[in-house]
Amino acid sequence: MSYVFYPNHEYDCQQVGHCPHLGGAALGGVVLSANANDEWHQAMLRQIDALREEKAAQARQIEEQREQIEQLKAELKAERQKQFQRSRDDDAAEERDASTPEGPKKRGAPVGHPGWFRPTPTHIDRIVLVPSPAQCPHCQAMVKARPDLAPYDHLQEDWLDGRGVTTCFRHEEGRCTKCRRWVYQAGEGEILRAKIGPQMRARAMFLRFDIGLPFRKVVGAVAGLDLIRCTPAAVLGFEKHAAGNASLLAGDVAKKLRACEVVHADETYWTINARRAFAWFHGNKHLAHYSICGTRSGKISRRILGKDYDGALVTDCYAGYDRHATTIKQKCVEHLKRTAKTWLKVTPAKAVAAIRFFHDVMAWAKRCCRWHRRWKAGKAAMNDQDAAWLRQEQLRLEGAAVDSEKALTLQKRIRRYSSEWLTFLNHPSVPPTNNLAEQAVRFLVILRKLSFGNRTRLGARRMGAMMTVIQTAKRQGRNVIHFLEALFTLTPNQAARAMYARR
Secondary structure (H helix, E strand, O other): OOOOOOOOOOOOOOOOOOOOHHOOOHHHHHHHHHHHHHHHHHHEEEEEEEHHHHHHHHHHHHHHHHHHHHHHHHHHHHHHHHOOOOOHHHHHHHHHHHHHOOOOOOOOOOOOOOOOOOOOOOOOOOOEEEOOOOOEEEEEEEEOOOOOOOOEEEEEEEEOEEEEEEEEEEEEEEEEEOOEEEEEOOOOOOOOOEEEEOOHHHHHHHHHHHOOOOOHHHHHHHHHHOOOOOOOOHHHHHHHHHHHHHHHHHHHHHHOOOOOOEEEEEEEEEEEEEEEEEEEEEEOOEEEEEEOOOOOOOOHHHHHHHOOOOOEEOOOOOHHHHOOOOOOOEEOHHHHHHHHHHHHOOOOOOHHHHHHHHHHHHHHHHHHHHHHHHOOOOOHHHHHHHHHHHEEEHHHHHHOOOOOHHHHHHHHHHHHHHHHOHHHHHHHOOOOOHHHHHHHHHHHHHHHHHHOOOOOOOHHHHHHHHHHHHHHHHHOOHHHHHHHHHHHHHHHHHHHHHHHHOO
């Protein structure tokens, strides 16, 4: 608080210059000293406020770093444990999804309806001797073989060398010295406690996820080809078995995409239990990731690629991709061309400026694609003049006069993403179109029309995981059926090597 001193006040005091109450000091000096002290006090308060703001900023930064550390710890723990077992978080999420009511329970079989059981084979084509394991798969302790006991015979039907074969896997008895369990190890080409072998299962999954047949059509195709007969419920069991390893590999594909220089993204309509859902694709020439969920929110894309993805992102004009952190974004010019071509058909003949605008947009998009094709052919020197023309033409299109609402809407779209149409000129490895992603989701569109989507969220999650690993294996040059056999018989780490290994 500042004080004002008037020495010539109307109530003049003779002791102003040497007040006896102030020890003989002048009152004016005391006021000046008090005002100087107030300025120092205010400066200290401002300094305290600045230190508080700095401390609050440091606290926020520490909290963010703590969250990042916890996230990295969780990722490291998942990376270490995924080769042994599924994480508890995934299991808990699956239990929550399974316990969430999705409508009335399906009607079961009528009372007295006889169940269907796979008949026991009446003949054996070959016998494979399988010794007892050296270590217990449960506690890693030593296993003591018991050849004096009768072996355990496991009959398994499979499709080998173009014909159905029944194999008897004769397991030697062995007991763990620690947990006292009777344990067995799988023989070559065997799935423990399964009546149908991995090669037949791989062919069923090939028909399901690569050819795109519903469960009942898979059964019909298998029966029509005189393969080993099975039921739709058995094919569903094959899918659940394969999805156990596929979900872990799908998470690994998503992590690899976060380190890629170029990623294409797109989404399409899907159904889960007759309700609206969406199937997301993120990938490139080497990787493919599919995710099916009930929302079209852009947070799904940011969850897959990460909040700090800094590579090139090629998408359409859906606003859900706008909040990605990367500054290298390429919008699909082919979408502009299609939109201009479609709206040109409904534009009245009197809208001359709009018709000319649509034709110019289509010509501009064609020149963009031609520039990229020339660059891929090694003719970059011929593209300098075209690149300058493309930039000037975009500026002209953004400011051109139009006389129809459709043309104005398309022009606003060009203006909104003005810096994202010609990204491929500065980053030639980025294509000007998003055709790769559109071709990747085309299969899902056809499958949706055939199977009407999924019945449960867990089924949609399995569908995304299986599509991810199969399409990634195809992009890596792997044989789909051979990879699916590895998915049924190998550990997650071995299946990952089988998916990424080049020929």
